[in-house]
Amino acid sequence: MRFDIRIAALSQAFEQRLRIAASLLGAYKINMQVDAWNGTRCHLLIAAGDDLYGQKALDIAHRRGTAVLAVGAAVNDAEYPVIGRDAAAVDIARRMRELLKPTTFAPTAKPDDAATALHALFDGAWRHRPVDVLLDRRVVYLRPQTGRIFAATHSDLLAIQQALAEDSGELGLRAPEALPEHAISSSLEAYLLHIAHAANEKLPPYPDGRYHLKAWPDLGSVPALRDAMAVVARLTQGPTSPSELETALNGSPAASLIRPSLWAFSAAGLLQADAVAPQTAPRPVADARKQGIWASIARHFGLKR
Numbered sequence: 001m002r003f004d005i006r007i008a009a010l011s012q013a014f015e016q017r018l019r020i021a022a023s024l025l026g027a028y029k030i031n032m033q034v035d036a037w038n039g040t041r042c043h044l045l046i047a048a049g050d051d052l053y054g055q056k057a058l059d060i061a062h063r064r065g066t067a068v069l070a071v072g073a074a075v076n077d078a079e080y081p082v083i084g085r086d087a088a089a090v091d092i093a094r095r096m097r098e099l100l101k102p103t104t105f106a107p108t109a110k111p112d113d114a115a116t117a118l119h120a121l122f123d124g125a126w127r128h129r130p131v132d133v134l135l136d137r138r139v140v141y142l143r144p145q146t147g148r149i150f151a152a153t154h155s156d157l158l159a160i161q162q163a164l165a166e167d168s169g170e171l172g173l174r175a176p177e178a179l180p181e182h183a184i185s186s187s188l189e190a191y192l193l194h195i196a197h198a199a200n201e202k203l204p205p206y207p208d209g210r211y212h213l214k215a216w217p218d219l220g221s222v223p224a225l226r227d228a229m230a231v232v233a234r235l236t237q238g239p240t241s242p243s244e245l246e247t248a249l250n251g252s253p254a255a256s257l258i259r260p261s262l263w264a265f266s267a268a269g270l271l272q273a274d275a276v277a278p279q280t281a282p283r284p285v286a287d288a289r290k291q292g293i294w295a296s297i298a299r300h301f302g303l304k305r
Contacts, residue, residue, distance in 0.1 A: 003030065003100055006037035006061075008047035009054035014071060014085060018046065021093035030097065040155035041138055042066060044099055049073040049082065064152055064180075066137060067099045117171035118164050118199055121267055122192075128269030130176040135160050135168070141179055142188060144269040147218060149191045150183040157186060165198035189217035189268045193225055196260035196267075206262040210239040210274040217270055230254035231261040239274040 005022065007015060022032050037045055037057050045061040048054035049070030058068050058080060072085045083095050117133060120126045121142070128144045140160045141150040151157045163171050196203060213235040219225045231254055234240055240248075242262060249255045265271040 003032040003044065004042040005032045005034045005096070006042040006045045006057075007034060008037040008045065008057040009051035010046065010048055010071060011085070014087075017087070017089040018092055020089040021096060024089060024093040025097060028097065030100065032096075037061075041153055041159075043137060044069065044096065046071060046096075049080070069095060069099060116167050116169060117173055118167045118195070118202060120173060121164070122196065122203060122263045126173060127267050132174045132176055133160050133164070134172040134174060135163050135170060139180075141176065141183070143176070144188060144267075147188050147268065148185045149188045150179050150185045152180045152183060154184060157184075157191070161191060161195055164195045167199060167202050187218040187220050189264060189270065190220045190225060192264040192267050193217075193219065193228060193257075193260060196264040197225075197257060200256070200260050203259060203263050206242050206259055206266075208241060208243070210241050211235065211262065211271050212237075212239045212274060213265060213270055214272045215270050217265060217268065225257075227253040228257045228261050231257055235261075235265070235271070 007018065010018070019034055022034055025032065032043075037047065039060070041064065042061070044067045045057060046069045047057045047061075049058065050073040054071075058070055061068050062080065068080050070080045070082045073082065081095065081099060083092065087095075121131070121133070130144060131142050133140050133142065138156040138159055139151065140156055143150065149157065151160075160171070213232065216236065217232060219228060219232075230249055230252060231245065234245055234248060242258065245258045246255065249258060262271065
């Protein structure tokens, strides 16, 4: 696993020792990338505790649940882990290893151990149900009952969207928990359609049947999803089947979005299956002429009155 380490307001000397520490941890098969903090999620933030910018970064990261390490001083006497400004590379490596250890967890068990998170969400036990999707310390919260998806940051939404589209085995699922404070949200239908479109070849053909949309999906104004409106229009006009959609939209840009749309709208809880009334076999109509002949013969021999 590769850890994302962010730094803020560190002295050049400390940053050099930090990068040496990162290379030392390679002996423990702990790989990491060290970059400047940009406000997004990471595995560990290391920042100067006596610098205004460093204090701000530590405070934001801590509130998000990110592991932090203050260099030189704690922020406003907060109980953050602290390391001295003159700490040696080996000491920095030891503290980093201690702080990263709790994050090396396996993905949460999925409802079906044979299913990946992608398939569990689209054609498995978690389809059109509230669920949280986890990737390291990132979490997105799918809430079909409101038609929204929530996360602490936009980067969390994008990272998990990409991981789902790639059918990553590092994703985990869990029963829904409380939303984070000040969570941002986006359209669930648009989010799922993006994923299904990117993962089109990884999803099976949609089951045969007749379907319609019970509500108009919120696809926003994303140009990449504009062609899906042709699929939406067909599904809102009345019950139709996947094969009928393919025939109607054959040769149009929307044709490639038929399968992703069906899976995405189903996962969002908007696609309604229509029960097909069983066809009653027609009663055989007897040939009137033949019936008359046999009736006459029966009467002649006294077999029918």
